[in-house]
Amino acid sequence: MNSSNVLSIKLKFLYIFVCAAIACFMPFLTFHFQQKGFSYTQIGIALAVYSIVGVIVQPIWGFITDKYLNKRISLIITMLLSSLTIYIFIFAKGFYFILISMILVLIFQSSVMPLSDAYTYEIIGQHKQIQYGKIRLMGSIGYGVTALCIGQAVKVIGINSAFILFSIVMLLGAAMAFSIKFKGKNIQEKINASDIANLIKDKKLLIFYIMVIIVNISLGCNNTYITILIQKTGGDVSKLGLLWFVMAISETPILFFGNRLLKKFNDLNLFILAIIFFALRYFLDSISPSYIFVIAVQIMHALTFPLFLLAALNYLNRKTNPKMKTTATTVYFASSGIGAFVGNIVGGMLLEHITVFTLFKIISIFSVLCLALGVKLKKINLFEDYTLMANSKENNTSKLYDVKEAIIE
Template sequence: MSKDGAPKSGGLALRVFIFFYFSTIGLSLPYLPLLFRQNGLSSLQIGILFSMGPMVTIAIQPLWGFLSDRFKTVKKLIILQLIVTAILSFVVFRVTNFELLLPTLFVFNVFAFPIIPLMDSLALSSIKNSRGTHYGSFRLWGSLGFGFSALLFGLFFRTHDLLLFPICYSLLLILCLCTSFFLQDSVYAGRKACLNDIKRLASSRKVFTFLLLTALLSSTNRANDAFIGIFIKQLGGQSDTVGYAWTVAALSEVPVLALGGMLLARFSELKLLTVAAGVFVLRWTLLGITPDPGLIILIQLIHSLSFGLFFLCSVSYMSKLAPDRLRSTAQGMLAAFLGGVAGIAGSVLGGAIMSGLGARILYLICALVALAACFFYYFRAKNEEGEVRRQETE
């Protein structure tokens, strides 16, 4: 038992669950675009398909978060989502026609995409109910799961056809489902959330501007997610090169996430987000000029100080902007912008740019967008510091 009386096994089960669920992402994110390409889809069509999830996130994710806060349960919703996702996965990844893929992938994403924010809500709940833990100590298991999966399936698909993708995905989801029954549900204090709570949170200028800024920077990362595998192939790389690139990126997050508690105790989230945006500028610029797929693997090492730091600080800052009773709702709103708005912009616009101008121009445009985000974060951090000083002198 922990000091507060909560079973330690709950934290262990959550870490194992996070590992397995991010393993499914380590399979789908690098190799689903390659499967779509093998099935004859264009970069623009792939971008549109990848925007299905973000579209769902914008419309559905806040609703899932509200249902969780309203009925004071996260675990039961995750189990429901996993069951439906597992059933649909046997069908959706076997469809090869673009017109049929649009509606089937849309329905699939209604249940698949909301799992991560609810998972984050469980982690944040666990942090509040136990000492000596921080969000990064949970999230790093996602990086390990993603990296392990990306590497394993990169080697696997070098000698096996990508048509085996649906079977691999379904098996990983079954492991997630088995683990989910051992999760410890969130502990909610006080009254249930109501619709007026959501309206007040959504109408907060501080919350809304932060979400827009987060979406701006995240859109560059979403474009990279959708097309880096294709870019590596264009440069002459193989499936295992794609796997290595994703594995290095995921595993590079581990040190940042492990030290996340110390970093957040010493620096404000907005200062760290400024640093992350600056590293994104460097990363996209290097990818835009690299001539060799092997160099991409080395460039992926700075994924830790770009996306890893960005995601960690975004989740932490959003949790401070919302009361505990709206924990899941707040993370759902963050996901709607970080994955939804950003995903549509990154996937659709990224696909159009890549089809018309090529991958190098896409990455250089991403670098300019990240530079703009870096300045915005910097000035917001300065303004917030000024507000704190004024409050201290009053």
């Protein structure tokens, strides 16, 4: 078995563990906070804190990784410390202590996925036959199966069973990351704060990140308050596991054929298409007559999040230089966190005054508004590509002219 195949297998197992750990934690936080007696506003605040920690911490980990460490070491450190700090969260009591303990976990856990993505793309850079979509597909399977099983376990044993399994799976993931002996290319240039500023000053990347924020305002509301929607349409905690299972498994065809889709339709086209389907999905959620309908609608997850993720990461990989790839990726995840922060806190406050069905109508409309920026970004990139082609053609013509003159002489 050649080195690329070995790396591909190990990366698939890494994503299974990373996504399985997330499935033990994120989908059941709203239910956990309800069990603790939090109000809708408190749940919104707690999950807004969940998002904002990522906004702050992810770029810091990206900067540290690019400047001082490497992706593999940073990934191992964050996974190990995530598996340990979760026990503080398990035993925390009271609103403020729970928030503090959650922040401690998230200082490490929130950067695990962006570091995994950045490390995987670094490996793909030297092993072109490895496809990100097929690697990420295994993560979706790990997430879906784990969420389904944990939903039943939480109903029978209790919520702490999910958090203990989170710790175990994170340790397994760290061990798998340790076993990957890939060494990336040594980039002699070191980044500084001005490089990060220049990243944001790039007009097309700035628009891209703003779109990511807007989409994640709606996505943050969906991921947090779909628990409430399931309850209001007759479901219980075990149905949450089924819901997240359906969402995760629905990703697999898109992720499997992701590379072909990117080549055929272009990352920006897929990015915009995903936003259209986000809007339609949330609208259908808003008119759900039963939890069965809600779960059925989540099959549309296949046409939203995986398309959005594949297109976004591919776009960043194309548009950023090698020394900034980790930072660009972590800024993407931080932008997602900003959106989720706004969505969580505003969604919680709105739910004190409106129904969850109205909330989903609002986020559907909000997703539609993002399309205008998508069209703007598309135009900028088309103009840029046209300019590059024109310059390239002009240079080639100039070279041919020089050769012709040399022959004549």
